[in-house]
Amino acid sequence: MALYALIAEPDPARAAGLLSLIQGEGLEGVVVRDGAEAQEVVRQRSAPTLLVTDLALPRVDGFALLTWLRERDDAAGTHVVVVTAFDELRVRAWQLKDALGIHSLLSRRASVDLMRDTMRRVIAGQRAPPPPPPESSxxxxxxxxxxxxxxxxxxxxxxxxxxxxxxxxxxxxxxxxxxxxxxxxxxxxxxxxxxxxxxxxxxxxxxxxxxxxxxxxxxxxxxxxxxxxxxxxxxxxxxxxxxxxxxxxxxxxxxxxxxxxxxxxxxxxxxxxxxxxxxxxxxxxxxxxxxxxxxxKARVRQAAQGRRDTGRAPLEPALTEASALALLRDAVQALDVAVLLVAPGRRPFACNSALAELLGLPAERIPALSFEAFCQHVAGLTADPALALRQLDLASESSRGFHLTVALERPRPRRLRWVARPFPVPGGIAQLLTLSDLGSAAPARDERERLLRVDALTGLDTRRSGEERLLREIGRCRRDGVPFTLLLVDLVGLGTLNATRGFDAGDAALRDVARRVERFGAPSGFAVRWEGGTLLVALPGVDASGAEGLRQQLRADPGAPEVVTAAIGVEGEEDPQGTLARARAALARAKAERKPAHPG
Missing domain, CATH: 3.30.450.40 (GAF domain)
Incomplete structure (x- = not known):
């Protein structure tokens, strides 16, 4: 058992608070944001001295995480503190405390002093008293x-x-x-x-x-x-x-x-x-x-009802939408900070030169884009365009301000603070978007998250992020009734290449194979560095004959590193993990069949 505390908490602010408490007790703290990431840390480092976890974790929930942990031989001495906002989950966890090895359960509403005292008691090997009954107000x-x-x-x-x-x-x-x-x-x-x-x-x-x-x-x-x-x-x-x-x-x-x-x-x-x-x-x-x-909307309805009740007609606006936006355009173009004026209906209306320079777009082109196309351009400058696009799309027309941090990879690494400030104009709600450059040094958490999602050697998805995408795509293809095939590709002799010609040669060969298989996944699929010299290509919409054609292309490429491949189609309602197990078994058989019967 390793001398560290593992904190599984999706909320970064709360995770930072728990980390501070842990470090105050002299323990190294490792923060993860979901149950699957917690499992990966335990596999790499062995079971922790202390686990502080929520029960409502993404990907693998807290109950499943604790069940998995207690099945490990090295986790018998791990102390567990559960901190959660959900009373009924906390009560059920206390009922299962012996089976799950829980030493204390706390509400997220517990005071800092109570949390600190509980951590100290649990680290010392003491069980905390039962949790108070659920609050009722x-x-x-x-x-x-x-x-x-x-x-x-x-x-x-x-x-x-x-x-x-x-x-x-x-x-x-x-x-x-x-x-x-x-x-x-x-x-x-x-x-x-x-x-x-x-x-x-x-x-x-x-x-x-x-x-x-x-x-x-x-x-x-x-x-x-x-x-x-x-x-x-x-x-x-x-x-x-x-x-x-x-x-x-x-x-x-x-x-x-x-x-x-x-x-x-x-x-x-x-x-x-x-x-x-x-x-x-x-x-x-x-x-x-x-x-x-x-x-x-409720306030607007109530105001309209109030005017009807008093018999007063609504006041005519002093400005039209066009004239109001024209005045604002002049103000926006005079600003030094990067600003985009969005008209009602999510229509980019005007920007300034600072925004155009920041995003590498001609200023005259931006008002001709739709808001969706503008967001797609910004997302395309990040390492994960799909995730960034979903976050940016939240900054749409709203009655409340919205802000987030976007990490750009291109044209150079930097972080932008995206702030949406909605305001009324005649005809609807407009928005003022400001993009502030926070500098090129990404915070440690952002960099760590990027490394967990993007393989540094090949540039492909890591296994962690690949599994997330894979399970979503399998579910989508099942609902749409289209085929889905997994293609596993293993670089032959990677260990021998590393030993005889050096790791640079092995890395170059693996990057070469990665570039080839990445093309197979485009445009709807994707490639993942699965483990070592094995890559996985997800092929939504590709059936067995299509996958076989891709395998033939890999084998027929002259001068390219030799690979062993296996393709498996998703069958019916089979659990995705079962599909992966079949794919690994098929690759193992293909590798065994390739080996010469009599070495030498």
């Missing part, structure tokens, strides 16, 4: 329900077209069949907007509150992710899980400006959900934006 619940009533969010009419479009876009962005905008009422949850639900739930537009995963989001006031509900000790007996409607869940709270949680914005799949911590953060930001929009 009827007054806060009444305030929350009153806020929903004041905003007039529940109605008998059909879902609003704008909100329906929103949840549809969310489902597509996260690669899931179901997305909901759910309000949690007294005894039930009600779907203000929804996509992908079975007809019975869509007709009812809700479920009993006891069934609602969103209830836990409201209670905990935090995002909740359940990567595999069918195996989760709290959710596996939920009627929605038993009926196959919910196999996995991720939801973020609709938090108002005055602090009430109206419900949640959530995504649901029938299969395990491999969203990472960045995805959960993006969902949280989007939920905050939606809550702000709901409040803003």
């Amino acid at each position: 009827a007054e806060l619940e009444q305030q929350r329900l009153a806020r929903i009533e004041t905003l007039k969010l529940v109605d008998e009419g059909p879902p609003e077209a704008e909100l329906q479009a929103l949840v549809t876009e969310v489902a597509q962005a996260f690669g899931v069949p179901v997305a909901l905008l759910s309000l949690v009422l007294g005894e039930r949850q009600w779907f203000k907007a929804h996509v992908g639900l079975p007809p019975s739930l869509a007709q009812d537009r809700g479920t009993p509150r006891d069934w609602a995963f969103c209830h836990h989001v409201v209670q905990g006031r935090e995002p909740l992710v359940v990567p595999d509900a069918t195996r989760h000790p709290v959710f596996r007996d939920n009627p929605l899980v038993r009926d196959g409607i919910v196999g996995s869940y991720a939801g973020a709270p609709l938090l108002t400006s005055s602090g009430e949680v109206l419900g949640s914005l959530c995504v649901i799949d029938t299969r395990p959900l491999m969203l990472g911590a960045e995805d959960l953060s993006a969902l949280r930001e989007l939920a905050g934006r939606v809550a702000g929009d709901l409040e803003q």
